[in-house]
Amino acid sequence: MARPLAHPRHRLLRALAVPLGLALTASLGFLPDAAGAAPPADGPLLSYVVNTVPGHATVGRVEQAIARAGGTVVTAHDRIGVIVAHAANPRFAATMRTVAGVQSAGATRTAPLKPSGTADFGRPQRLTRAELVAAERTAKAEGEEPLEPLQWDIPAIKADRAARVNPGSRKVTVAVIDTGVDDTHPDLEPNFSARQSASCVGGVPDTSPGAWRPRDPVGDAHGTHVAGTIAAARNGVGVTGVAPGVKVSAIRVSEPGAGFFYAESVVCAFVFAADHGVQVTNNSYFVDPWMFNCKDDADQAAIVDAVGRAAKYAQDKGVVNVAAAGNADTDLAAEKLTDTGSPNDSTPVTRTVSPKTCWDVPTQLPGTVTVAATGSHGLKSGYSNYGLGQIDVAAPGGDARQVPELPAKNGNILSTIPGGDWAFYSGTSMASPHVAGVAALLKSAHPKASPQEIRWLLKEQADNPGCPAGDATCTGTRHVNSHFGYGIVDALKAVR
Structure with missing residues (x-):
């Protein structure tokens, strides 16, 4: 088979633990720092999938939480409850996992959002x-x-x-x-x-x-x-x-x-x-x-x-x-x-x-x-x-x-x-x-x-x-x- 199935590789991301005292604010969309500042944007710009209970109402509420956590919604598949978002907040995925209606969330890549290299699926x-x-x-x-x-x-x-x-x-x-x-x-x-x-x-x-x-x-x-x-x-x-x-x-x-x-x-x-x-x-x-x-x-x-x-x-x-x-x-x-x-x-x-x-x-x-x-x-x-x-x-x-x-x-x-x-x-x-x-x-x-x-x-x-x-x-x-x-x-x- 050509290159699409022949490229292995790996990295492990750790989700940040959410203290119980922050559960309420987390459910509102982001985890504030000690000074109550807006979510940080000092990480690489990554793409994320945020998976929710399907349906327009839940997806809409989660989209608002995404914005509060510093993310930008790219698209939302309401019928299956999958939202694609971009964010530079290194705590974005951990934050979204605490939002009501979110069932899973994670980065889809480890490299920043920019193309690099040259595709090579094998020479014919x-x-x-x-x-x-x-x-x-x-x-x-x-x-x-x-x-x-x-x-x-x-x-x-x-x-x-x-x-x-x-x-x-x-x-x-x-x-x-x-x-x-x-x-x-x-x-x-x-x-x-x-x-x-x-x-x-x-x-x-x-x-x-x-x-x-x-x-x-x-x-x-x-x-x-x-x-x-x-x-x-x-x-x-x-x-x-x-x-x-x-x-x-x-x-x-x-x-x-x-x-x-x-x-x-x-x-x-x-x-x-x-x-x-x-x-x-x-x-x-x-x-x-x-x-x-x-x-x-x-x-x-x-x-x-x-x-x-x-x-x-x-x-x-x-x-x-x-x-x-x-x-x-x-x-x-x-x-x-x-x-x-x-x-x-x-x-x-x-x-x-x-x-x-x-x-x-x-x-x-x-x-x-x-x-x-x-x-x-x-x-x-x-x-x-x-x-x-x-x-x-x-x-x-x-x-x-x-x-x-x-x-x-x-x-x-x-x-x-x-x-x-x-x-x-x-x-x-x-x-x-x-x-x-x-x-x-x-x-x-x-x-x-x-x-x-x-x-x-x-x-x-x-x-x-x-x-x-x-x-x-x-x-x-x-x-x-x-x-x-x-x-x-x-x-x-x-x-x-």
């Missing part, structure tokens, strides 16, 4: 001229898309055969929550839905034309690659998607420059998708700056709360959320895990976390379809996270060590990138859109099915190869195990 492996010529020659003979002979992943889940039965419905849209999508790409333009696209960077949707496109055509190629795997059109150009008949939209959430996926942007994306008639979302990232958000830390608990509410809101409105499992070759079911890279937006430290209380978000949120990656030989990709009871299904994500049969040659996943080009990437980021595409085919065949029913069908129809002989990391049974969950998804069964 572009096609050589010889590969292009050979692929096009083979495709013409087989009646395929010009570059389809290089896509070993499409027949691996029978998506080529599924397209002849049902390529997917135009009434189904998959939203790519990612770095943005180049909708001018000739393989994506026929299936792109601008009406269901936006930039959610910062927490407020921007639907102006092109706002959803990647800022850096090279560094931000990730979202465009994901979109092609889902729904590149069968139009005689380039590659094909798993569900070439459905629509795809883009909800850009990565920050300019550094490319971080912060909670306020992801909350906005789930709510936007739900409110704009999207049926499936693909989430090939984890919410920065924590690889795992621990519920015993007040700030991280607020992130889990806010994103969890937004994801559930989408599910309750019929959206199937699909997410990549991660690229650290980590057993997500282990008793303890070591996180050496969080927070990834400032100075990382090493910490030991428990999967029972520390979650990869949105991957481990309830109801999310969690996807592991496989290579062309049907084995777990070397980098893919795994875990008994943690993985729902698996799909092709690529693995350079698993070399496919000719003419494919490259063991990674070929798909679209900005500028009308195509390239190879690998990662659970690439596995997740295969499952999102199959989920879209299921929604096409069963338009009234709930997200829970689609999740069950994905599992029920999956083909499980069982644990490889002698691989001690694979535990479980032939039907459900730590490497594949319920198995590798099957697009042909989805349309039948």
